[in-house]
Amino acid sequence: MNPTGAAAAAARDYVRYLQRLGVTELPLVLPSPRGGAVDPNVSSAAPSVADAAAQLAQLAASVRDCQACRLHEGRRQVVFGTGNPAADLVFVGEAPGRDEDLQGEPFVGAAGQLLSRIIQAIGLTRQDVYILNVIKCRPPQNRNPQPDEVAACRPIIDEQLACLKPRVICALGAFAAQALLRTDERISRLRGRFHPMGDILVRPTFHPAYLLRNPQDKRKVWEDMQDIQRELGLPGRGGQGR
Secondary structure, X not given: OOHHXXXXXXXXXXXXXXXXXXXXXXXXXXXXXXXXOOOOOOOOOOOOHHHHHHHHHXXXXXXXXXXXXHHXXXXXXXXXXXXXXXXOEEEEEOOOOHHHHHHOOOOOOHHHHHHHHHHXXXXXXXXXXXXXXXXXXXXXXXXXXXXXXXXXXXXHHHHHHHHHOOOEEEEEOHHHHHHHHOOOOOHHXXXXXXXXXXXXXXXXXXXXXXXXXXHHHHHHHHHHHHHHHHHOOOOOOOOOOO
16 A cells, blocks of 8 residues: 555544544644644634544554654554543553554553553543553564654654643653653652643553552552542542452
8 A cells, every 4th residue: 555545544544433432523624733834714722622633633644654763664553542532631651562563552452451440440431531652663572662762753642642632641651651751760759749741740650561460559550540530520439440
């Protein structure tokens, strides 16, 4: 498939996903997600769900064939992100694993199942939030991403967050928290409080994959999620992701 056809296919797939979320209309003319000219007839007010959805679809199509770093050589597909374009809460993980690379969606393996239960414990579903990774392509053998790979993906996640405009980001694990906050502090020191990132509050917590190996720390994650729940004004549930 040529690049134009691949981009069109990516856009169609994303639009079908949006339709399942209930988005029925998209504007014809949008500000470019890459900072292009803005149509004078488009309002400068906060974007609607349709605006954000269309911008994300454009961005997803534009990075479908990304070759900005070496990771494109071994990937099956770019794992862009999924969820509600108008979400107040965004979850950011590290990088796709094998299951994510196969399915093209973040957090679909065992760690993803635990994340789904954590989200449900604060009264939401995966369809209410947006989920993405710092790195969009699977590193070989799930190794840690390298600094140049992080730098290559940084413009994509920055543009995603500019489209989404969430109130809170839950950074899952040390890598995501350090990449977002541009720090080398350990996750044990970062978690337990909110960190401002522009107009967004970032709440680091342990990665679900870590919890599968260290279930004794689920209580700490539940404390982080309760604080997020209160910050967003969500009704209390009293349960925990197990």
